[in-house]
Amino acid sequence: MIDRFRLYAKGGEGGSGCSSFRRSRHDRHGRPDGGDGGRGGDVILECSATVWDFSNLQHHVNAKRGGHGTSKNKIGTRGADKVVRVPVGTVVHLVEGEVPSQVEHRSSAALDPWEIPGSLDVDLSVSHQKPASVNPSTVEVAETVDIIDGSSTCIEQTVEESVRKRQATQVSSSVSLPQSSPSNNKSRILNEDFLSYKGEGGSDPEIVETDDGMSEPELEEQREEKEQIQYNVAELTEEGQRIIVAHGGEGGVGNISSSKNSRDHKLTKLGAEVSDDDQSSLGIGSPGSEAILVLELKSIADVGLVGFPNAGKSTLLGAMSRAKPTVGHYAFTTLRPNIGNLKYDDLSVTVADIPGLIKGAHENRGLGHAFLRHIERTKVIAYVVDLAAALDGRKGIPPWEQLKDLILELEYYREGLSNRPSLVVANKIDEAGTEEVYEELKRRVQGVPIFPVCAVLEEGIPELKAGLRMLVNSAESYGLSLDRISLD
Numbered sequence: 001m002i003d004r005f006r007l008y009a010k011g012g013e014g015g016s017g018c019s020s021f022r023r024s025r026h027d028r029h030g031r032p033d034g035g036d037g038g039r040g041g042d043v044i045l046e047c048s049a050t051v052w053d054f055s056n057l058q059h060h061v062n063a064k065r066g067g068h069g070t071s072k073n074k075i076g077t078r079g080a081d082k083v084v085r086v087p088v089g090t091v092v093h094l095v096e097g098e099v100p101s102q103v104e105h106r107s108s109a110a111l112d113p114w115e116i117p118g119s120l121d122v123d124l125s126v127s128h129q130k131p132a133s134v135n136p137s138t139v140e141v142a143e144t145v146d147i148i149d150g151s152s153t154c155i156e157q158t159v160e161e162s163v164r165k166r167q168a169t170q171v172s173s174s175v176s177l178p179q180s181s182p183s184n185n186k187s188r189i190l191n192e193d194f195l196s197y198k199g200e201g202g203s204d205p206e207i208v209e210t211d212d213g214m215s216e217p218e219l220e221e222q223r224e225e226k227e228q229i230q231y232n233v234a235e236l237t238e239e240g241q242r243i244i245v246a247h248g249g250e251g252g253v254g255n256i257s258s259s260k261n262s263r264d265h266k267l268t269k270l271g272a273e274v275s276d277d278d279q280s281s282l283g284i285g286s287p288g289s290e291a292i293l294v295l296e297l298k299s300i301a302d303v304g305l306v307g308f309p310n311a312g313k314s315t316l317l318g319a320m321s322r323a324k325p326t327v328g329h330y331a332f333t334t335l336r337p338n339i340g341n342l343k344y345d346d347l348s349v350t351v352a353d354i355p356g357l358i359k360g361a362h363e364n365r366g367l368g369h370a371f372l373r374h375i376e377r378t379k380v381i382a383y384v385v386d387l388a389a390a391l392d393g394r395k396g397i398p399p400w401e402q403l404k405d406l407i408l409e410l411e412y413y414r415e416g417l418s419n420r421p422s423l424v425v426a427n428k429i430d431e432a433g434t435e436e437v438y439e440e441l442k443r444r445v446q447g448v449p450i451f452p453v454c455a456v457l458e459e460g461i462p463e464l465k466a467g468l469r470m471l472v473n474s475a476e477s478y479g480l481s482l483d484r485i486s487l488d
């Protein structure tokens with residue numbers, strides 16, 4: 001599971017404007033008829049419930065450049081947007097570039113063709129309308145789409161026709177399939193020099209193997225410590241939500257538009273050539289914006305089930321909700337968080353069963369940080385302990401020590417992480433000898449409610465659900481702290 005990802009995004013360059021003259025028998029000098037270049041595509045992040053993590057993303061994403069303007073007043077096509085689908089709960093941190101902006105959702109009926117980027121109004125200072133949503137059923141993990149509100153659009157129309165008729169634009173579809181990135185588990189770093197990558201048409205840059213034995217996530221973290229990152233600039237929490245992370249450049253101005261300027265108009269009317277300088281400044285499309293982002297995935301759940309592997313968290317989630325998580329008698333059966341819904345008469349509470357924590361997780365052991373990040377976004381912590389872990393010569397540790405270690409891991413990772421409403425679930429009460437362990441647990445751990453349950457037989461579940469509801473509603477607040485746990 002990849003839950004942290006570095007993304008380099010580059011908007012498409014604007015197409016060049018055209019310089020051309022239409023001559024006739026009656027007009028030897030000719031009239032300017034070169035169309036404007038099309039606007040470059042945007043790089044868009046789209047929130048999708050069908051995407052689980054960042055493993056299908058490419059590190060470098062380029063939107064397409066706009067088409068060049070041509071003679072007979074034809075405007076260049078708008079560059080295709082690059083839509084990158086990310087999971088629900090993606091948080092965006094900005095390393096370099098502009099803060100992302102929201103894509104406006106508008107129906108095609110409400111869309112005025114005159115507002116289409118790169119169309120007739122060549123006022124470059126005006127910010128153009130953003131495209132609305134694509135039909136999600138037609139796209140995969142990443143795609144290129146020419147979009148105008150749900151359909152793909154290439155606009156190629158003559159200026160004069162448009163002025164006369166003001167009719168709908170000619171639309172043509174082009175949705176291309178995603179390119180999945182190859183997975184590479186080797187220790188490696190991606191070439192940091194984004195500049196050297198510019199203009200290489202979206203192919204991944206040179207991959208440099210490291211010989212210092214560090215894993216890629218470790219290198220990422222080390223690099224991020226040196227950078228000045230703007231944290232949490234955007235959050236994608238709802239299916240279909242879209243943000244633009246890199247904007248396409250504006251198309252260059254063709255000489256039909258530039259001739260509207262009185263100075264140029266006079267010059268062109270007289271048949272004089274526009275100077276080379278003017279031509280280049282008017283004709284060339286502007287480059288798209290660039291951004292370097294760190295995407296981070298955090299679960300969004302009311303309650304997080306926190307416990308060592310095999311404590312019975314997945315079984316418990318299945319007993320409380322309709323979720324069907326994988327259950328196994330070996331550690332790390334759960335490799336990604338399962339989310340379950342607890343239904344009450346007037347309320348619904350989401351519960352995340354988060355991959356098993358082990359000692360040393362704060363140093364990234366086991367599932368380490370991947371696990372700890374998910375905890376950050378839960379309101380309530382339910383510590384799940386195995387009452388039978390140390391019984392009958394088993395190698396586990398007693399539940400009060402499990403609790404101490406769990407709190408320490410959370411606190412080592414981020415101070416204050418365990419400071420939130422909590423309760424303890426004492427699981428496996430059905431096993432012989434656990435009654436005594438439960439009594440001792442109550443004696444040793446103070447200040448939090450403890451619920452004895454048997455997850456496999458679904459015993460004690462209604463009481464636990466009532467307890468969770470109380471905490472989520474903030475009617476009562478209990479917290480588990482080290483000083484309330486008595487150890488030998």
Ligand SMILES: Nc1nc2c(ncn2[C@@H]2O[C@H](COP(=O)(O)OP(=O)(O)OP(=O)(O)O)[C@@H](O)[C@H]2O)c(=O)[nH]1
Pocket residue numbers: 307308309310311312313314315316326327328329330331332333334335354355356357427428429430431453454455456457
């Ligand atoms: N006797 C008994 N066994 C249980 C109970 N709850 C779970 N188990 C067993 O404990 C083992 C681990 O259960 P899981 O639900 O996969 O544990 P987990 O905490 O989700 O484990 P990870 O996925 O590794 O984090 C399985 O063999 C379950 O059948 C219980 O109430 N009583």
